[in-house]
Amino acid sequence: GKPICECNACFAGPDCSDFLSDCVVDADSGDPTFLEPFWEQHAASSAIVMAGWHRMSYEFNDGSLISEELKTHIRRVHDIVGNAVTDGRFIIFGAGATQLLNAAVRAISPEGSSSPEKVVASIPYYPVYKEQTEFLNSKNYKFSGDTSLWKSSAIDSSSSQNFIEFVTSPNNLDGQLKKAVLRGPFVKTIHDLAYYWPHFTAIPAPADEDLTIFTLSKLTGHAGSRFGWAIIKDEAVYHRMLTYMSISTYGVSRETQLRVLKLLKVVIEGKGREMYEFGYKTMKTRWDQLSKSVSLSKRFSIQDLEPHYCSFSGKVKKSSPAFAWLKCERQEDKHCCEVLKAAHITGRDGSLFGAESRYVRLSMVRSQDNFDLLLQRIEKLVTEEYASK
Numbered sequence: 001g002k003p004i005c006e007c008n009a010c011f012a013g014p015d016c017s018d019f020l021s022d023c024v025v026d027a028d029s030g031d032p033t034f035l036e037p038f039w040e041q042h043a044a045s046s047a048i049v050m051a052g053w054h055r056m057s058y059e060f061n062d063g064s065l066i067s068e069e070l071k072t073h074i075r076r077v078h079d080i081v082g083n084a085v086t087d088g089r090f091i092i093f094g095a096g097a098t099q100l101l102n103a104a105v106r107a108i109s110p111e112g113s114s115s116p117e118k119v120v121a122s123i124p125y126y127p128v129y130k131e132q133t134e135f136l137n138s139k140n141y142k143f144s145g146d147t148s149l150w151k152s153s154a155i156d157s158s159s160s161q162n163f164i165e166f167v168t169s170p171n172n173l174d175g176q177l178k179k180a181v182l183r184g185p186f187v188k189t190i191h192d193l194a195y196y197w198p199h200f201t202a203i204p205a206p207a208d209e210d211l212t213i214f215t216l217s218k219l220t221g222h223a224g225s226r227f228g229w230a231i232i233k234d235e236a237v238y239h240r241m242l243t244y245m246s247i248s249t250y251g252v253s254r255e256t257q258l259r260v261l262k263l264l265k266v267v268i269e270g271k272g273r274e275m276y277e278f279g280y281k282t283m284k285t286r287w288d289q290l291s292k293s294v295s296l297s298k299r300f301s302i303q304d305l306e307p308h309y310c311s312f313s314g315k316v317k318k319s320s321p322a323f324a325w326l327k328c329e330r331q332e333d334k335h336c337c338e339v340l341k342a343a344h345i346t347g348r349d350g351s352l353f354g355a356e357s358r359y360v361r362l363s364m365v366r367s368q369d370n371f372d373l374l375l376q377r378i379e380k381l382v383t384e385e386y387a388s389k
Ligand code: PMP
Pocket: 030, 095, 096, 097, 098, 099, 126, 168, 172, 192, 194, 195, 214, 215, 216, 217, 223, 226, 227, 228
């Protein structure tokens, strides 16, 4: 069994069974520990042991910073799921998708253009796109807000304005499958497909874009390993990204690459479906429970998601998103986060995603204990709504 090292914030005592009734439930972080029970079931086959002498070198034997065997396994994972075309594409690793996001922006914005490229995303967007672009403060590109502001300038060839659009599909927060919004000769896209896995969405077709980014964090749940990869069509872009990785960190930790390889072997085992079946069932049950509770409320609502045909499962799949995008409907509840805080729930304020504070993102990917408490607190809020009438 798993040793109990520390209790969840809502429990105390030697075996973590004393419930602290006024504790705060953290539904803020997107830490994907919902997959922990799957890995507990596969503890032995997913374990690695490294002798002290192993993998000490800066490079692999072929001189590269990237394990070819791991690359082959990543291609295999995509082939089984059918969520990305990898044939004839270049693959590069990064310290989480986080590192690859900026590496990608840099690689596709040429040096020395007359005006900086505009980096845009559709509201509500993953805040790191803005934070990173502003923090790194390059003269070659600037964060320029919501895509909808730029639809006409993107097709106007006389404006000679270049755009880099982040497309997040399914979107981090509302779980919608997305396509690029901007069109035109001066638009380049980066597809962030962190959640394009059967746990969170139907897989209608393999992605076949110029540049896509994936992360281990949302595939197997190992966010702490800091591992992501990009699939790239253009060789010149691939080389520029390799340079970025080489100059910034000299590649991804070899221990991480070894661990990822071991994990992916378990993912691929059998018919390569077991983890996804567990992941989907868990996320769908959570979504069903939360939607049922919120459907009884007039004070709160959550996003509507359409079922889509999934080529991986061969059927139309119901929703199982990673996040609930909760809206406070009452005029006076302008700061939805405050309403939830009073009910001992921490969520993430909609304004961080470029939306109104009337919205809050609630994470549903954490442990079962955490989700059960979140659900309990939401149910209590909904019950109070009726009691006060
Ligand atoms: N993109 C999206 C849309 C995400 O939600 C996340 C993680 N929350 C990332 C990228 C970054 O993932 P990583 O842990 O690999 O850095």
